[in-house]
Amino acid sequence: MPFDVDGPVTTVPVAAVRPGRSPRRAGENPEHVRVLADAPDELPPIIVRRADMRVVDGMHRLRAAGLRGETRIAVRFFEGGEDEAFVLGVRANVTHGLPLSLADRKAAAERIVTSHAHWSDRMIAKTSGLSAATVARLRRAHPELTPDTRVGHDGKVRPVNGMERRRVARAIMLAEPTLSLREVAKRAGISPETARSVRRRLPQEPAPPPPREDLVRQLRADPTLRFSETGRTLLxxxxxxxxxxxxxxxxxxxxxxxxxxxxxRVAMECADTWRTFADQLAAGPRTQTG
Known part of the structure; x- marks a missing residue:
């Protein structure tokens, strides 16, 4: 993940540090500040953007240092721009400290969608502590920010193909069936004619798959799963x-x-694990090997 801070720890005057653009829309939690101030341990370093001395991560610790009457605070400096500082602050608050609320994480993801439109849904999801599906829904509100390629969490650049935009258009039509073709096309970043083609296909969608309970029952009945260690683990x-x-x-x-x-957050991590498993199944062989 970009924007890591590995520089040395130094100390600066508390009065020299300024509040940054926090992903917490309600500001700091006074109770959490008091807990930190009363703790006997030394406060961990905060992250500060060197260019303007604004806090990237650590506003609760900065407030706690003030309550303690400390005049200096340990910091690590960040050298990037404002948008990168915000991304780093979101990622830090998702992975440690007082957790961000769901509303805060969604608001942060929406800002990152606009500032880093070239990032993949999964990359933004990993940063903001949301699911990729939630990020995709937020992205649909900004079809004008759909680049031809996106950067994944692994750093690889992948094209955003027309099939993906057709899937977006289909999802919009299913959610808002009375929406005009022109509006669907605008939101999905496709032409009205393509939108019309997507709509013509909607009645021809395949029947829904059997209920999950039926599928699980079929899996349990399969001896190739019941009599293997990996199969029993899956069941x-x-x-x-x-x-x-x-x-x-x-x-x-x-x-x-x-x-x-x-x-x-734990549930979303479990969902990501199952999604990765699904991707591995899709990429694997379709026939048994002897």
Missing amino acids: RLLEVRALPPEKWAAIAANMPAHWRDVMG
């Missing part, structure tokens, strides 16, 4: 995943408020 994982929607809803409804954001 055990699917037993958990096969909970009905009302069970998941009950679990979510009873989740303690102070664990909701953390559990949401």
Whole structure:
């Protein structure tokens, strides 16, 4: 991931450091500031953009240092621009410290979509702590920012092909069936004629797949899975995943408020793991090898 800060730690006057553009729209949490101020340990270094001495990551620690009456604070300097500083601040607040709320993460991702339109959905998702599907939905609001290529989390540049834009158009039509072709074309970044072609195909979509419970039942009945170690591992994982929607809803409804954001991040990481597994299946051989 770009924008890492590996420079040496130094100290600067607390009064010289200025607040930065935080991804926390409500500002700092006073209770968290007090917890940090009362802790016996030395505060970890904050990250400061050298060009303007604005905080990139560490506003709670800066406020805590002020409460402690400290006149100097440990910092690491960041040399990039404002947009890069914001990205680094978001990534830092997603991976440690007081978690960002879902609303804050979505607002941050929307800004990154506009400032780093050349980044892939998954790259922005990894930075902001969201799913790639959520980022894709946010990106649809900015069809004018659709480049011909995108940079993935692995650093590789990949083309944004017409098929992807057709999928976007199809999703828009399904979500808003009364929308005009011209508006669909504008949002998806395609021509009205292409949008018309996508709409003509909608009635010809294949029937929905069997319910997941039926598929899991078929997998359990297959001896090639039941009698292999990897197959049994997969079936055990699917037993958990096969909970009905009302069970998941009950679990979510009873989740303690102070664990909701953390559990949401864990769930998204699990979703990313299954998505990677799906990609590996799609890339693997379609026939058995002897």
